[in-house]
Amino acid sequence: MALLSKKDAGLILDPLADNNPITIQVLGICSALAITAELKASIVMSISVLFVMGLGNVVISLMRNIIPSKIRIIVQLVVIASLVIVVDQVLKAFAYELSKTLSVFVGLIITNCIIMGRFEAFALGNGPWRSFLDGIGNALGYAVILIIVGFFRELLGSGTLMGIPVLGDPIEKTGLYSIGYENNGFMLISPMALIVVGIIIWVQRSRNRALIEEN
């Protein structure tokens, strides 16, 4: 990692665990929960956010000295919206089925607070290269949670991963199903995403007691 100084590497590594955007900063929860019933959708969503955040942070950081602070929210929204339109059109062209599953949630990347939050907190005060790293780091932190939640919900809910059956065939009764295992359809309904994230927070905070909140 000669390319990155220690401080720069921290920008990427911190958001992965101890400063995770979802479980610690409480940003970007809306989209994190609604689309995690399948692993594939989670991965595509993570890549879209990675793209928008990395580029958006660079653009905002380049313009940070010429944006009047009174209208900065509108400027930020326009930058994000343009990038999201690109993502949306690409998805519609190359992965039409998936873009139907994600439906309005691609559009909702615009108001994903994780992006606005990092613009406000970081890109407005730092240079383009560091902002880019910060964007990538936070998007990866977001991706980690999305993929964990998507993994467990798809595995326990429908016994598949990326649409490929891994636990055997529930109708033919092969694999795990031959000894009486059943899919837990409960994992597929949307409120379970909240409970899974709650459990992730629980695990993370019992491993790192410094993160525990006062009541």
Place this chain on the structure above:
Amino acid sequence: MEHLELFFKSIFIDNMVFATFLGMCSYLAVSKKVTTAVGLGAAVIFVLAVTVPLNWLLDQYLLRDGALVWLGSEYADYDLGFLSFILFIATIATMVQLVEIVVEKFSPSLYNSLGIFLPLIAVNCAILGGSLFMQSREIGTLALAFNYGVSSGIGWFLAILAIAAIREKIRYSNVPAPLRGLGITFIITGLMGIGFQSFGGMLTGDNEAPEGVENTTVEQIEEKEIKEEIEEQEEAAVSYNQVVNK
């Protein structure tokens, strides 16, 4: 009838928070006290009621496939749908600014109670989500769009009110330390969401069954029992704590 159905559907069955997780960020951040939650909820109802009909007009006469036909027949095959994100968010951001200025001028008392929340709302996903769902569900008339805006706002209001009330009470119970604050809020919201799913059976006269109805009623009864059990446990924990404190 159509209006009544949409009204109840958007409040209970397609509740913004519990069914689609929109506006979760401010929902989690501003739900520590009931009074602030009421302020933000009221502001959301207000802004949704203004922006959804406005964006409906934009969608109808500017964005959708063939919408420009009123300009002349040579514009009939223009489809500006890809611009909807940027136009919707611009409408919302400007409306929020405008509403803030107007409210400040004409009703300082309302401004004092709503004021701080209005800028927050521009980036609340519930607002943009309202407009995007309005577009993707193809709501038919301007009146229905207004109805949709108001009722989904009310649904959001109810949700934040409920979680704020629970969070005020839960302060007295003995939550495991790593779950305190954010963790337990997530889990309670999940349980409330499961509870709200039981409203799914309310409009069974409809041809298209709302999502989640396939889960049998037995499950729903179980969910209710689980919820009640949890409430009982919470109460027990409260009284336990009071005893301990004495």
